[in-house]
Amino acid sequence: MIFRQLFDSVSSTYTYLIASRRAGEALIIDPVLEKVDRYLKLFDELDVKLIKAIDTHVHADHITAIGALRDHTKCITVMGEHSAVDTVSMRVAEGDTITIEGTTLQVIYTPGHTDDSYSFLMNDRVFTGDTLLIRGTGRTDFQNGDSIAQYDSLFNKLLKLPVETLVYPAHDYKGDTVSTIGEELLCNPRLQVTSANEYAAIMNNLNLTNPKMMDVAVPANLAIGLRQDDIDARGGSVTAADARALVDRDDTVLVDLRDVAERSKEGVIPGSVHTPYPELAAHLGRGGLLYELVRATGKRIVFYCAYGERSAMAVGAAYDAGLRDVCHIKGGIDAWVKTGAALEPGSDSN
Numbered sequence: 001m002i003f004r005q006l007f008d009s010v011s012s013t014y015t016y017l018i019a020s021r022r023a024g025e026a027l028i029i030d031p032v033l034e035k036v037d038r039y040l041k042l043f044d045e046l047d048v049k050l051i052k053a054i055d056t057h058v059h060a061d062h063i064t065a066i067g068a069l070r071d072h073t074k075c076i077t078v079m080g081e082h083s084a085v086d087t088v089s090m091r092v093a094e095g096d097t098i099t100i101e102g103t104t105l106q107v108i109y110t111p112g113h114t115d116d117s118y119s120f121l122m123n124d125r126v127f128t129g130d131t132l133l134i135r136g137t138g139r140t141d142f143q144n145g146d147s148i149a150q151y152d153s154l155f156n157k158l159l160k161l162p163v164e165t166l167v168y169p170a171h172d173y174k175g176d177t178v179s180t181i182g183e184e185l186l187c188n189p190r191l192q193v194t195s196a197n198e199y200a201a202i203m204n205n206l207n208l209t210n211p212k213m214m215d216v217a218v219p220a221n222l223a224i225g226l227r228q229d230d231i232d233a234r235g236g237s238v239t240a241a242d243a244r245a246l247v248d249r250d251d252t253v254l255v256d257l258r259d260v261a262e263r264s265k266e267g268v269i270p271g272s273v274h275t276p277y278p279e280l281a282a283h284l285g286r287g288g289l290l291y292e293l294v295r296a297t298g299k300r301i302v303f304y305c306a307y308g309e310r311s312a313m314a315v316g317a318a319y320d321a322g323l324r325d326v327c328h329i330k331g332g333i334d335a336w337v338k339t340g341a342a343l344e345p346g347s348d349s350n
């Protein structure tokens with residue numbers, strides 16, 4: 001396994017790069033905008049393909065790189081369902097999984113530092129964002145923070161993990177790099193409490209100043225969605241309402257770009273076929289499924305995904321592959337459901 005803990009010294013942020021092998025798929029957690037060039041070089045050096053860029057929450061102390069990485073690498077941006085960002089490619093909730101080839105993250109909803117804080121468990125280690133830090137915990141005094149909720153996230157979720165679980169936080173200001181659940185249970189001064197109220201009393205009396213970057217970082221981190229004007233201007237978008245008329249048309253094929261887990265959870269548009277977004281390039285090339293389908297039948301391809309971001313990128317990729325009669329459902333399944341249109345159960349095989 002490739003596992004890299006990268007550090008931004010300005011914001012003291014840890015960023016994690018994970019891949020199961022060289023020449024394989026990679027994901028990154030909590031990347032920092034100023035480090036994008038370093039990440040891109042590292043992907044190259046390690047010969048990995050970035051598939052998913054994930055933030056544990058909307059950060060207040062640095063600008064996220066997940067939007068910039070999507071623009072550079074066409075990767076999938078991922079955040080939790082409670083994040084107030086304009087658009088990400090994929091949203092996850094408690095109990096969901098985030099997968100790339102050879103790697104699975106279990107999603108744990110851990111509100112408290114913010115109301116959109118998530119932790120990710122990967123086998124022997126947990127990425128705790130700003131919920132559990134080494135010998136500390138994330139402040140709870142802004143961005144809908146809540147010390148009682150954080151107590152619950154800590155004591156009823158993270159601290160219930162096996163004591164040997166490695167703890168990898170989003171920040172450290174002292175130079176520590178990793179801890180364990182057992183070590184934090186014993187040595188973290190904030191955790192030596194006997195009740196939620198006792199914990200809240202500590203957290204509510206920290207009297208911290210706001211992060212220097214907060215007024216810049218939070219608005220920037222809330223506006224990370226893909227710019228789609230170009231695709232719209234080229235006629236590459238249809239509204240979900242208009243897309244309803246395309247189902248069952250013989251000259252059209254709807255292509256779902258979401259992961260298997262999303263399809264199982266949310267359902268699929270009836271009659272659509274499945275091409276996971278990470279496999280798209282192979283399907284659009286000469287000899288690929290979609291390329292040959294269009295060549296043989298002349299059908300129009302209508303891509304869709306969860307929120308219309310992967311599908312907009314797919315339209316761009318299809319144009320680049322020389323396919324012209326291609327569009328996507330703006331706003332994705334999210335917009336589709338809001339029109340009142342039906343979905344059918346999704347499975348591996350359809």
Ligand SMILES: [Fe+2]
Nearest residue numbers: 058059060130
């Ligand atoms: Fe934070």
